[in-house]
Amino acid sequence: MKVLITGATGYLGREITEHYLRLNCEVITIGRSLQNDIVADLEEVNVEELVTQVRDVDTIVHCAAINEVLINDSIDRTYNINVTLTRKLTELASLADIRSFIYISTFHVYGISSGLVTDKSEINPINDYGLTHYLSEEIIRTRSKQAEFNYLIIRPTNIYGAPSSFDTFDRWTLVPFQFLRHALVDKKITINSSGQQYRNFVSINDVLDCLSLIGKEKIVNAYGSMELSISDFAKCIAETMSNYLNTHIDVEIKGASEPGDYRITVKNEDSEFTPKYGEFEKFIRKMLEDKEQWIK
DSSP: OEEEEESTTSHHHHHHHHHHHHTTOEEEEEESSTTSSEEOOTTSOOHHHHGGGGTTOOEEEEOOOOOTTTTTTOHHHHHIIIIIHHHHHHHHHHHTTOOEEEEEOOGGGGOOOSEEEOTTSOOOOOSHHHHHHHHHHHHHHHHHHHHTOEEEEEEEOEEEOOOSOSSSOOOTTSHHHHHHHHHHHTSEEEESSOSOOEEEEEEHHHHHHHGGGBTTBSEEEEOOSEEEEHHHHHHHHHHHHHHHHTSOOEEEEOSOOOSSOOOEEEOOSSOSOOOOSSHHHHHHHHHHHTHHHHOO
16 A cells, blocks of 8 residues: 655654554655655645646545644644645545545544544534634545545544654643653643643554544544543642652643543544553653653
8 A cells, every 4th residue: 555644753653653554554644744655745746737646546545634733833734734724635635536535633623622523423613723623624525526545534633652853853842741841850740720620541553543434424423431630630740750750740720620520532433443451551660761862
């Protein structure tokens, strides 16, 4: 199988690239970094010129996106990358006769922070991050009928997992990595809010498992077996790290608690996907094994 991947130098994109290489697939990556096979500015990519460079590609895996941290830096760039690029890639799929399209969307399209969320829940994005991903989903759904390609939309929750390389890793703002780093460096995790907000945390390996659903399903929530409040998640990391390091890790919660039910449950109504158990401890162990690479 021959796969074209956008966003291959990002955290998730790199792991997806490694996943397909392990399956002995031929992988072509595209983006601005010189590490890519096709070096191109994705904001100005010319679809007609790309057609000859992606001959015999079976599947597009579209991971490139402006993330939730950088989303407000430039409205133009946000919509160019998160929306317009998707439309161009569906055109590429049509012109190059690419039969499958996998899109890495986000749980943020639901705009929900509590209650039950399934793949059939109402879409109600509350910011540009969720909105741009939902617009891309709609583009893919619409274009798939005209260009006749299979599509799979994956909506991950909060991803964790040791990256295969720390050379370009820049997602220390993600809660699992942020808490882990503070636990190791400061021996303390500080939460400025009440910590009552609930999150579902999904292993990157669970997200990779969803890729095999192309041709079987259209939309899947990539969720994990861990659903915890931010404060409980911090305590979980502190306890696990304390055991590994044989030292106490403190958790300080600065915000005042407020009444309300903040719990969230994520699942799919009808999917082959089932999250694995034991992934979180594997993540902690691997990050500690690799700590010399990122503790600088």
